Amino acid sequence: MEFDMNRRSSIGLALVCCLALSAAQAADQPTSLAVLNAPRSPASGIEIQTEDVTRFYKIYDAAGDHPTAEQLQYDYLGPGTEGLHHLMKVRNVTAERIAQAIATRPELYVGARACMAVLPRVRERLDIAFGKLVAVYPESQKPPVTIVIGRGRPLAISGPGDGVQIGLEVICSPIGRFLSPNIDDRFVHVTAHEYIHSQQDPGLSNNEHPTVLERSLLEGAAEFMGEMISGDVAYGAFRESTKGRENEIEARFAADTDKTDLSDWFDNTTADKLGDLGYWVGYRIVKSYYQHAPDKRRAIREIIQMHDPHAFLDKSGWHPGVVLK
Incomplete structure (x- = not known):
């Protein structure tokens, strides 16, 4: 949903500039990392993966909020999920660029740390939404949704066969009045939109010069x-x-x-x-x-x-x- 429209990306680049909501509003209480990654068996059969977030904040916390590029590469990006590795490949997410973003925009990562509290609620709502998708469209492919920490952009990317990757530090940031001001709603509706892109015709959605x-x-x-x-x-x-x-x-x-x-x-x-x-x-x-x-x-x-x-x-x-x- 960051609006630099690589065909795999949805909702738009310019919204990142529209500041409206404090990310701190997203959280009532900090969420433990263990709670996020407790074993689950989603009824929809569509996994929502949060282990990259867990791993990032273990490194981030241990480094006093300032992990080095080397730490990020070997302890975060290297052992990352397929979704994180896909994001790295198509959107030039590197350890150096994440370290630079942490140094220049630390509020994004502080806000995302607090925003982890919404993930259990979002997971439950998305499982219901994905269950509805499978019910009305039994042919649904079921790639995972991967919540990651990136370099401050993009908000989300998706594409046929690639699943969905959501940047927690972006979706929880002050991204503007044109999306839902309620972070739970924003997370659910953006992810649902992106998940439909993962189902669409590759020949059309991968066209680099669409009309x-x-x-x-x-x-x-x-x-x-x-x-x-x-x-x-x-x-x-x-x-x-x-x-x-x-x-x-x-x-x-x-x-x-x-x-x-x-x-x-x-x-x-x-x-x-x-x-x-x-x-x-x-x-x-x-x-x-x-x-x-x-x-x-x-x-x-x-x-x-x-x-x-x-x-x-x-x-x-x-x-x-x-x-x-």
């Missing part, structure tokens, strides 16, 4: 299905910011669907203004598709497995300003 329509439908499907299984979208602020402007926004979108310049629709949120309207329009197209579908279970399968965006759009019943239930 406005392609990118919007990928994100819209993740928003819609994430809402279905977790109770809300990741980008809740669009409800107010788009009210009464539906036809105007979507008429502009209809003219831009085949453009590969995404700058009017993605990665354009600032500290003062919510952009990234491609998420919202994509969500509305997908919701229209679902509402018009006579067979809802088949519609869910077609939403997740979508590979022909124009055919999907044509079948959706969407038009600028469409009224949805």
Whole structure:
């Protein structure tokens, strides 16, 4: 959900700049490392791995909050999970960059240490959400969700076959008013959104030069299905910011669907203004598709497995300003 949009990443780079919430609010009491890693057998069959966080804070605490790059490499990154190693590979997460982030932005790591208290609650809610996904989409792949500590970005990445990696130090930071101010809700809805990306068609989601329509439908499907299984979208602020402007926004979108310049629709949120309207329009197209579908279970399968965006759009019943239930 950091919005530098490597195709494997979701919700946007610019939000990292939007400061709004103290991470300390996330925790009622510190959580013991042993509690986080107690053996579990999730009902959904989808693991939520927290051992990287546990290992990081053992090193962090022992080093007086200032572990060296060498300690981080050999004691944290080296023995890390597959999810952590994937993040290292695709997003240039190194021991040196983590050590630099700890030195320059220590509040991220102090906040994440306190924020560990939310993880048991989040795990329970996500297991329920993932159980709903498996119920409505039995074909679900079940890669793990891995909670990690990184270099202050990205917030989250995901992709077909790669599972989901969430940066605890980022999602628990003051990342902005455009995501849920409640850290439990934020964690659940962002992770649900990202998990849908892990199910999508690789040919479409790995396209390095998507059109406005392609990118919007990928994100819209993740928003819609994430809402279905977790109770809300990741980008809740669009409800107010788009009210009464539906036809105007979507008429502009209809003219831009085949453009590969995404700058009017993605990665354009600032500290003062919510952009990234491609998420919202994509969500509305997908919701229209679902509402018009006579067979809802088949519609869910077609939403997740979508590979022909124009055919999907044509079948959706969407038009600028469409009224949805």
